[in-house]
Amino acid sequence: MIEVEHLVKKFGDFTAVNDLSFTVARGQVMGFLGPNGAGKSTTMKMITGFLRPSSGTARIMGMDICDHMLAAQRHFGYLPEGAPAWPDMTPRAFLQFITQIRGLDKAAARAAEARAIEMTELHGVLDQPIDTLSKGYRRRVGLAQAIVHDPDVLVMDEPTDGLDPNQKFQVRRAITDMARDKAIIISTHILEEVDAVCGAAMIIDRGQIVAEGTPSALAARSRYSGTVTLTLAHEQLPAAQNLLQNINHRSAELVTRGDESTLHIFAADGTEPGALLADMRAAIGAAGLAPRALALETGRLDDVFGALTGKARPAAAPFHATGMENDKGAAS
Amino acid sequence: MMRALTAITAREFAGYFTTPLAFVFIIVFLLANGLATFYLGAYFAMGQADLTSFFMFHPWLYLFFLPAISMRLWAEERRNGSIELLLTLPIPLTAVVIGKYLAALAFSALALALTFPIWLTVNYLGEPDNGVIFASYVGSLMLAGGYLAIGSCLSALTRNQVIAFVISVVVCFLFTVSGAPLVLELFDGWAPQALIETLAGFSLLTHFRAITGGVIDMRDVMFFATLIGVFLTATVIVVDMKKAEGA
Numbered sequence: 001m002i003e004v005e006h007l008v009k010k011f012g013d014f015t016a017v018n019d020l021s022f023t024v025a026r027g028q029v030m031g032f033l034g035p036n037g038a039g040k041s042t043t044m045k046m047i048t049g050f051l052r053p054s055s056g057t058a059r060i061m062g063m064d065i066c067d068h069m070l071a072a073q074r075h076f077g078y079l080p081e082g083a084p085a086w087p088d089m090t091p092r093a094f095l096q097f098i099t100q101i102r103g104l105d106k107a108a109a110r111a112a113e114a115r116a117i118e119m120t121e122l123h124g125v126l127d128q129p130i131d132t133l134s135k136g137y138r139r140r141v142g143l144a145q146a147i148v149h150d151p152d153v154l155v156m157d158e159p160t161d162g163l164d165p166n167q168k169f170q171v172r173r174a175i176t177d178m179a180r181d182k183a184i185i186i187s188t189h190i191l192e193e194v195d196a197v198c199g200a201a202m203i204i205d206r207g208q209i210v211a212e213g214t215p216s217a218l219a220a221r222s223r224y225s226g227t228v229t230l231t232l233a234h235e236q237l238p239a240a241q242n243l244l245q246n247i248n249h250r251s252a253e254l255v256t257r258g259d260e261s262t263l264h265i266f267a268a269d270g271t272e273p274g275a276l277l278a279d280m281r282a283a284i285g286a287a288g289l290a291p292r293a294l295a296l297e298t299g300r301l302d303d304v305f306g307a308l309t310g311k312a313r314p315a316a317a318p319f320h321a322t323g324m325e326n327d328k329g330a331a332s
Numbered sequence: 333m334m335r336a337l338t339a340i341t342a343r344e345f346a347g348y349f350t351t352p353l354a355f356v357f358i359i360v361f362l363l364a365n366g367l368a369t370f371y372l373g374a375y376f377a378m379g380q381a382d383l384t385s386f387f388m389f390h391p392w393l394y395l396f397f398l399p400a401i402s403m404r405l406w407a408e409e410r411r412n413g414s415i416e417l418l419l420t421l422p423i424p425l426t427a428v429v430i431g432k433y434l435a436a437l438a439f440s441a442l443a444l445a446l447t448f449p450i451w452l453t454v455n456y457l458g459e460p461d462n463g464v465i466f467a468s469y470v471g472s473l474m475l476a477g478g479y480l481a482i483g484s485c486l487s488a489l490t491r492n493q494v495i496a497f498v499i500s501v502v503v504c505f506l507f508t509v510s511g512a513p514l515v516l517e518l519f520d521g522w523a524p525q526a527l528i529e530t531l532a533g534f535s536l537l538t539h540f541r542a543i544t545g546g547v548i549d550m551r552d553v554m555f556f557a558t559l560i561g562v563f564l565t566a567t568v569i570v571v572d573m574k575k576a577e578g579a
Binding site: 011045048049050051052070071073074078080081082084085086087088089093097098100101102103129145 | 335336338339340343346347350351412413414416417419420421422423424575576577
């Protein structure tokens, strides 16, 4: 497991990581979220012993990274940002080099390499120099290198950055497959990734944790959490407006995208979002309106992310059930 | 630890041969050696069965050839980011520094060993003192070791190989000429003798010439050993310092 205690890193006057503490237990995948420059990579570099913390420390399987660096480093696999490797080596030679450095004996090394190759599906490119490989393969070579010695702890800096959707899916599946008996940290700025693989997430900004919890708990902090979302064609808007007049709700906001309008309807204080949804469904049925979608919003991670890291997107326009002057002008 | 060091050295050494550059390097090195010996050194005109005119050019040839080997040692690791991978593997930084250095040394030893035809030639033509020749080869390798240690340290300073090369040539040049008669004469007559001796004492040239004279003096060996030790230690410090900058 990973224990991080009051980690601080300063570069001159600039504080890149400011008093970070958290733990990741075995079986847990922790997603490290934050905008570029938030301190994700710097934190990972300190956890893995590449950078010395200005203060604080991290322990890997109980081993202090500052005091017992080599002992701690034996217990983790690390995929640095950009999955660096030696471009003139082949994946096979590269993995053999890693197992040799990690002190596996010959038989164990061959077995470990075969297992890592299997998991990352590298069979087809084993004897091609790494710099001739596609970005996806290179990333998988980096991943294979990180898992080849079957470490207890995995630290991966943006493991799916720059991959196409299929490759992302493969890498995520590989991470999920390994998650059961390892403690894993991945950093990302892709929010869907957190939903896809992480049991816990942390949003950091300017070197500090601004929120943590399960992805769904974080998403629930969204101001849209518990709203009812109604998506319809533009020309259906007046009908929706009429309909809302007779429904008990606090307020509504309008977002238009393409030929669609989306209404976020907030439940009135003291009423359940579920009740609002039921009311809406009944009213829509009665009015004979055919919306494109009607759903209860559980909250969106990107809203929370935006709100917490100071880059909230422009708010949706208020949508009034009565007296809406201009339905086109209301869209931002 | 030993196994890790061997792995580093082997990987690095093999790295020299993944491009044709290694072969080009060795061929050019051998040609330059031949040209220097036979034209500049007037090997045949000397009419002596020894390799003085072969070894006397080594400091000057090494000055340009060895920084070309050492320039990539660290600059390239930093440039392609693999330094982060290398330094988070469970091996001490010292082992990485020594392992990489040994690979560079092994490569230059190989280039030096491939000059053996000239040794065969001189033995065919006359009866040279092979003891002196052996001592000279040892001295030449120690000289190469000194240049490479300097180059290793300077390569760690930058992520640009060309800059690493140029700085290494300049620094190696200073360490070489400080013992050249031309430089020492500048100080002669007005500077205290102790200063002149210190200056000459820092020169790789002075110690190299002493060894190629045929005597492997412990003081000269110690000089090279210390020089290499100091610059490899400096390499460890520079690598550690540079990574603290977050690069």
